Amino acid sequence: xxxxxxxxxxxxxxxxxxxxxxxxxxxxxxxxxxxxxxxxxxxxxxxxxxxxxxxxxxxxxxxxxxxxxxxxxxxxxxxxxxxxxxxxxxxxxxxxxxxxxxxxxxxxxxxxxxxxxxxxxxxxxxxxxxxxxxxxxxxxxxxxxxxxxxxxxxxxxxxxxxxxxxxxxxxxxxxxxxxxxxxxxxxxxxxxxxxxxxxxxxxxxxxxxxxxxxxxxxxxxxxxxxxxxxxxxxxxxxxxxxxxxxxxxxxxxxxxxxxxxxxxxx
Amino acid sequence: xxxxxxxxxxxxxxxxxxxxxxxxxxxxxxxxxxxxxxxxxxxxxxxxxxxxxxxxxxxxxxxxxxxxxxxxxxxxxxxxxxxxxxxxxxxxxxxxxxxxxxxxxxxxxxxxxxxxxxxxxxxxxxxxxxxxxxxxxxxxxxxxxxxxxxxxxxxxxxxxxxxxxxxxxxxxxxxxxxxxxxxxxxxxxxxxxxxxxxxxxxxxxxxxxxxxxxxxxxxxxxxxxxxxxxxxxxxxxxxxxxxxxxx
Numbered sequence: 001x002x003x004x005x006x007x008x009x010x011x012x013x014x015x016x017x018x019x020x021x022x023x024x025x026x027x028x029x030x031x032x033x034x035x036x037x038x039x040x041x042x043x044x045x046x047x048x049x050x051x052x053x054x055x056x057x058x059x060x061x062x063x064x065x066x067x068x069x070x071x072x073x074x075x076x077x078x079x080x081x082x083x084x085x086x087x088x089x090x091x092x093x094x095x096x097x098x099x100x101x102x103x104x105x106x107x108x109x110x111x112x113x114x115x116x117x118x119x120x121x122x123x124x125x126x127x128x129x130x131x132x133x134x135x136x137x138x139x140x141x142x143x144x145x146x147x148x149x150x151x152x153x154x155x156x157x158x159x160x161x162x163x164x165x166x167x168x169x170x171x172x173x174x175x176x177x178x179x180x181x182x183x184x185x186x187x188x189x190x191x192x193x194x195x196x197x198x199x200x201x202x203x204x205x206x207x208x209x210x211x212x213x214x215x216x217x218x219x220x221x222x223x224x225x226x227x228x229x230x231x232x233x234x235x236x237x238x239x240x241x242x243x244x245x246x247x248x249x250x251x252x253x254x255x256x257x258x259x260x261x262x263x264x265x266x
Numbered sequence: 267x268x269x270x271x272x273x274x275x276x277x278x279x280x281x282x283x284x285x286x287x288x289x290x291x292x293x294x295x296x297x298x299x300x301x302x303x304x305x306x307x308x309x310x311x312x313x314x315x316x317x318x319x320x321x322x323x324x325x326x327x328x329x330x331x332x333x334x335x336x337x338x339x340x341x342x343x344x345x346x347x348x349x350x351x352x353x354x355x356x357x358x359x360x361x362x363x364x365x366x367x368x369x370x371x372x373x374x375x376x377x378x379x380x381x382x383x384x385x386x387x388x389x390x391x392x393x394x395x396x397x398x399x400x401x402x403x404x405x406x407x408x409x410x411x412x413x414x415x416x417x418x419x420x421x422x423x424x425x426x427x428x429x430x431x432x433x434x435x436x437x438x439x440x441x442x443x444x445x446x447x448x449x450x451x452x453x454x455x456x457x458x459x460x461x462x463x464x465x466x467x468x469x470x471x472x473x474x475x476x477x478x479x480x481x482x483x484x485x486x487x488x489x490x491x492x493x494x495x496x497x498x499x500x501x502x503x504x505x506x507x508x509x510x511x512x513x
Contacts, residue, residue: 070419
């Protein structure tokens with residue numbers, strides 16, 4: 001499988017403060033990769049450098065495609081309030097002829113189940129629906145890579161489950177390559193084909209874990225699956241949740257990376 | 267509807283106070299004609315083609331002044347709000363010009379532009395510029411960086427961000443600025459007509475009624491109509507804002 005995104009020795013500092021320090025990883029075409037790390041570990045900086053919003057201090061980001069799209073956590077501030085839902089979804093498609101813009105927007109809204117809301121304004125919709133608009137907008141752009149920054153952190157638990165399943169369905173139906181940045185361990189295991197675990201600041205790659213779960217996932221059965229529980233515990237230990245060091249993270253991670261690099265290259 | 271009823275009660279109270287004051291011996295006779303007389307004269311004047319032409323002249327001049335002020339202030343505000351270098355370079359000049367009362371510029375405007383409508387329109391434009399300009403600059407300061415980042419991620423360039431993101435997001439503030447500017451333009455317009463030897467307009471009508479026959483009831487008719495124009499401008503623009511800018 002070809003690599004859609006290649007990140008090589010990516011580092012970024014704000015003045016003296018080093019936010020991320022030398023990250024190297026790849027995202028394969030069609031893969032859904034979750035980046036999980038503690039709050040304030042530089043995940044947002046990582047996302048902003050990958051999306052090109054800021055130029056990294058060092059390292060390279062290579063996207064094997066023409067463009068990417070981003071879904072931000074704060075849907076309320078990311079949707080344009082003066083445009084209709086349809087207008088928002090058409091926003092990235094300005095270079096296309098009007099008819100094609102229309103049809104692509106209608107198509108993307110149908111994917112997220114919002115065809116009926118096309119003429120509404122974003123602020124007339126619930127939070128979960130607004131985030132679906134943001135997802136539709138990103139999909140309508142047909143990105144080589146869909147970047148998501150804590151996409152479901154601002155909605156209630158029920159909506160969150162729905163949106164997670166919607167994301168899984170949409171990426172399966174349209175073979176989308178996705179990179180989700182999250183601080184939620186459960187979410188990273190539930191969504192991901194692979195999990196990149198970051199340590200605190202400056203962000204460094206601690207582990208690159210394959211998720212040994214079937215592609216079809218279910219909010220009830222998957223979350224009680226033994227493999228799910230085991231992996232969740234492993235990520236939690238890597239992130240040192242609870243504060244007590246339970247294993248030598250660096251040593252463990254080095255060994256893990258070595259074993260995984262073989263899996264990745266094969 | 268309770269707010270509406272309260273408003274009516276307020277107006278009735280104001281008119282009653284005016285009526286009492288106008289008929290009281292505290293003021294010289296005929297100095298303040300009571301509303302009962304003024305509104306009688308208002309009905310007479312509203313059927314007079316001469317009075318209507320004064321009203322039309324003032325309203326037209328105010329509308330032209332607002333349009334010119336928008337055409338100057340919105341683009342300037344966009345430039346000043348988005349290019350810090352220009353803003354810093356012009357700050358001292360703007361802070362100097364802004365507090366100058368328009369009426370203080372009447373002599374200068376008369377010498378430069380003469381006694382035609384250009385003078386009063388220019389002075390009204392001068393006064394109306396500031397609220398629009400400052401509201402536009404302020405709106406750009408308030409522009410949500412996440413909206414800008416969103417549009418940049420979707421491949422929008424600097425100019426695109428200005429027109430497709432900054433301008434629409436500034437619209438509510440700009441419309442508020444225009445509403446403030448409209449009232450200011452009306453005040454300056456009537457003032458200049460009153461003071462600068464204009465030959466037509468509400469201000470001229472008021473001045474003529476006062477200095478010629480000393481008809482204070484006609485003076486107050488002019489004043490009441492000026493106030494009514496102000497209310498209509500304000501509520502009309504508020505309605506435009508509500509219709510266009512619902513968020």
